[in-house]
Amino acid sequence: MSPAATIATDATDPAQVVAFQGAPGAYSHLACREALPDFAPLPCATFEDAFAAVREGRAACGLIPIENSTAGRVADIHHLLPEGGLYITAEHFLRVRHQLLAPKAATVKSVKRVFSHVQALSQCRRIIKDMGIEPVVSSDTAGSAREVAERNSPEEAAIASSIAGELYGLQVLRADIEDNHTNTTRFIRLERQRRDPDPQTGNSLTAIMFRVRSVPAALYKALGGFATNGVNVVKLESYLSDGFRVAEFYAEIEGHPAHRNVDLALQELEYFSRSLKVLGVFTAHPFRSEA
Template identity: 45%
Template sequence: MSKKVSFQGVEGAYSHLAVQEFFPDAETVPCKTFELAITAAESGNVDYAMIPIENSAAGRVADIHRLLPKSDLHINFEHFQKVEHKLLVHPETQQDQIKKIISHEQALAQCSEKIQQLDYDILIGADTAGSAKYISEQKIFDTAAIASSLAAEIYGLKTVDESFANSSNNITRFYVMSKNENKDFDPDKTYISSFLFSVNNTPGSLFKVMGGFATNNVNMIKLESYNYGADFVITQFYCEIEGHPDQENTKFALDDMYHYCSKVRKLGVFEKSAYRSRQ
């Protein structure tokens, strides 16, 4: 039986492409917002949610860091998706007719060099695939969209530039999340453990948490902070470490974390993606 996977956006979005690559036989469920994509998995209407967490060009996806603390989902896998921006037009459009360009603001920023060269007027769309859908359905001939090859296929658009981005090295990292927590441990595999934590409001608490990882030879591969609450005095940290809680050194490091933190929440333990070994 094939899996059902939710994602934010319309068909042809890069998240849709990520689902196709990670779950080739899955039934995809497009959602208007990240909240709806997450809720679909929380309610059991889908098996997984495919959620973007960060991009190599644009940085972290701010909405997700706001939503993760509120979600009941667990991270089960990570997936790295190559983002290849195409310049798409209506099949009846001629090159000299193009006067405007539309896409999500991040895609526009990632293609700024060619946009400036071509001197197109810029229109900001809700998302990349939605912009492609708009041109197709409204039969617009003077506007090009920046979107994926999948969007071109779905909406019957013509590709006039196969590589429109400033850089060819554009990768989005996704979490594959579900209601079920990964609990298995295979010593022959390498894992990443992800946490949200707040330290006690005492001098040196964060230093002591970090010291626990260093002392126990646990590599921290990500640490980000953001304030929450109206007074901006409470800082929450999002971290990822190399290791599984069942490994002895990781367990000792986590014992220190729980001791010096006022709040700790495990977001998930998942196998390290093979993509990382290419780096």
């Protein structure tokens, strides 16, 4: 196994462990290596397991995908955030680069079938069509790479991350084969304690979850404080809970709660809401200004 693909073990200091959802070699594993190269990644079967690993102290933090530029928001994450007992402390953007991986004996001409998650296959339609190979849907990208490596057939390939190729000993037949070269996944870093950045440094984002009161124009009134106090809302998503009777909202705003205009806007939001929780304050990733 290459050093880049090292996985956390029971002997690893939890203070140097980052939990992620997925199998070794998943894109979340690659995101961990990019965002926290000095941490040992801990693969978890589900998002709930990743949250629990951080909450129980088996990992210092978790790196969880929250949205993708092509596929949209990641299901279940916003439902886990309010009750997960963790706080957002940073964000990371991963450019999704799909690799066509195959056993060492395989060639571009020998490959007849390619295995991967349905989204990865759909994101690489052009090369699959050009090569005239059969796409086969599997449960995930990393698992596809592992299974192709185990069968060791020159007729099979997988679409997965570069780290999956390193981990399972596969060669890259074609690199960066995705149709859309701007495909990007946004991850959030979760920890047990809030770690608000210095309010004087700028570029702060505040993540909140709130429920509005069941009265006419409640959302309009609740959000009015952001407009009157000059606070920019950069993200707003709604969710139905409690048997489709209650509207819950996840929002991200520019600024720090220590800034007077943000504080006033949050006070007004709280007045018109049934509940309000700050999920974290963090520094905006440089990718936002580069995109």
